[in-house]
Amino acid sequence: MEDSKVYRAHVLLLPYPSQGHINPMLQFSKRLASKGLKVTFAITLFISKSFSVPESFGSVRIETISDGYDEGGFAEAGSVHAYLQKMEVSGSKTLAEIITKHRSSSNPIGCIVYDPFIYWALDVGKKFGLVAAPFFTQACAVNYIYYLVHHGLLKLPIMETPVSIPGLPLLELTDMPSFIYDEEQYPAYFEMLLNQFSNSDKADFALVNTFYNLESEAVDSMSKFFSFLTIGPTIPSFYLDNRVENDKDYGLNLYKLDTSICTNWLNTKPERSVVLVSFGSMVCLSNEQMKELAWGLKQSNFYFLWVVRPSEEPKLPEQFVEEIADKGLLVEWCPQLEILSNKALGCFFSHAGWNSTIEALSLEVPMIVMPQWTDQPTNAKCVESIWKVGIRVRVDEDGIVKREEIEHCIREMMEGEKGNEMRKNSRKWRELAIKAVSEGGTTDKNIDEFVSKLI
Incomplete structure (x- = not known):
């Protein structure tokens, strides 16, 4: 039986429930599964019911948590703030239930990889003694800017341009993330982006969806403040190294395609x-x-x-x-x-x-x-x-x-x-990009380093 098989480790991955956040984390899940890990991917009940999600994507198994809006998802919430607030309450409870369910199995969950938009997942993981790692879906350069703002190293509002940030080219205001030059634009989203770093110092390490050669200077500069592994590009293996079997698409589409x-x-x-x-x-x-x-x-x-x-x-x-x-x-x-x-x-x-x-x-x-x-x-x-x-x-x-x-x-x-x-x-x-994910490439080595921390 599948449940009786003993894996090298068991990782639970929790994406923010939108297409652009689900896709890269699901691809990373497939890479982990190809390394001999048991992988569980948690999506919301709303997504599971609305899009007839299968029980697994190859070796990646699907579980569900509640975001508090099981019938309508984000559209039911009415605002970003309301959605995030209710998701934290319902999500924390149902995430804990998933971890508890697997504790008595032959493969208890040992690590949680979570989207830092839902930073509270770190606290849940730590209550169970899990290794925990945020998975940043945006570019390293962008994460770096948000990190500097969150820690007061880049003061807002910006009074002089161009802005000089080590590892990045000189930036005009219109080159910065939109929330930087317009703080009043969607303040709830801006708060969510800055909160990615609110408890990140408690994580065991972090993952960023980029590859080293693409953003080497930004990676080197941010690494002086924040330890992380670059594990991108997270696109289906068929289009890069073709080392993950039957991996030609993302798999979970929230839109009907012909x-x-x-x-x-x-x-x-x-x-x-x-x-x-x-x-x-x-x-x-x-x-x-x-x-x-x-x-x-x-x-x-x-x-x-x-x-x-x-x-x-x-x-x-x-x-x-x-x-x-x-x-x-x-x-x-x-x-x-x-x-x-x-x-x-x-x-x-x-x-x-x-x-x-x-x-x-x-x-x-x-x-x-x-x-x-x-x-x-x-x-x-x-x-x-x-x-x-x-x-x-x-x-x-x-x-x-x-x-x-x-x-x-x-x-x-x-x-x-x-x-x-x-x-x-x-x-x-x-x-x-192909070199990064190929055997011995930077991304491949970083994924192997991630796996080695779990076994």
Whole structure:
């Protein structure tokens, strides 16, 4: 029987319940399972019931906790503060129940890896004497900035620019995480981000979803204050080293996908002729920005695949879908990794969310970035100025990226010399990403170090 098998160690992983946080931690879970560990992945009851989640993803077993909103999830809460408050109460209780259930088994839980958005998981783990490690899903550079703010080493509001932070390029305000230059924007989210470090000194070690060569200077600088292991890029093994068996997708999608619509359309297009346009699961563009983006895409005269969520569709110009039928395909969601790895793709027009950025870097896809909030401005700065794999759009004095700018950036990337340079640089980062996760690579060694601490 599976339960009678004795594993090297048993790790419980607890993600924050949103797609962008679940995906990287689930991929890390698969890596741990491939190293001979028993791995339990805890999701909320709402997600489990709403999306018919199986009992396991290969060797990774699924358990459920309650966030206090078992019928409606975050949408039922009404506010970020209410959700986090109730999740702490219900989540702490049900997390303890999972740990207790396994205590008398042949493989009791010995370690908890948790998203630091739910920092209280550390306290629960320590009550049971578990090894505990936060898993930071954002870039090291962004975590470093939040760490400095939390500990008073970077004072707000920032009065002088550019800002000089060791390990990072000189930063203007618009290069910083959005909460840094606009503290009044979603204060509950900002508090949540800073609280990641509220009890992190009690953790045994920490994990960050990046790889050393990508952010070596930021990693070295932050390591002087905070001990952690880089364990990224956390994308399915099929697209990198192919060392984890049957690992071709993330596995847990909170959106219904019909992959054939996108792939069939792409497969009819010439090599490097299509622009993928996607802004993730949370970004909401203004009506004016949505129209400027639409007309900029049309005016570029390149093929484009645009992911437009149902809530964003009413913002499209009238008759737009009919007018671009010969050049564009609009879908509600797409299998992003499959699209990024398709030969027809020429570039990725993105919001510079960290998961999307690290996917593009790992799959050799140059980017046009239009950051909106949270970590995205800093990611965009790195894309353009450090890794040199993309172009950041220029915003006018009203905060809008005009159609002419969008058209110009697409043409520059798809047919200009700058685009050729970005593609060459992208190839280098893909090679380094593969090297990081391959046997003996930095990431592989760090995961082995993590495992060695548990056995």
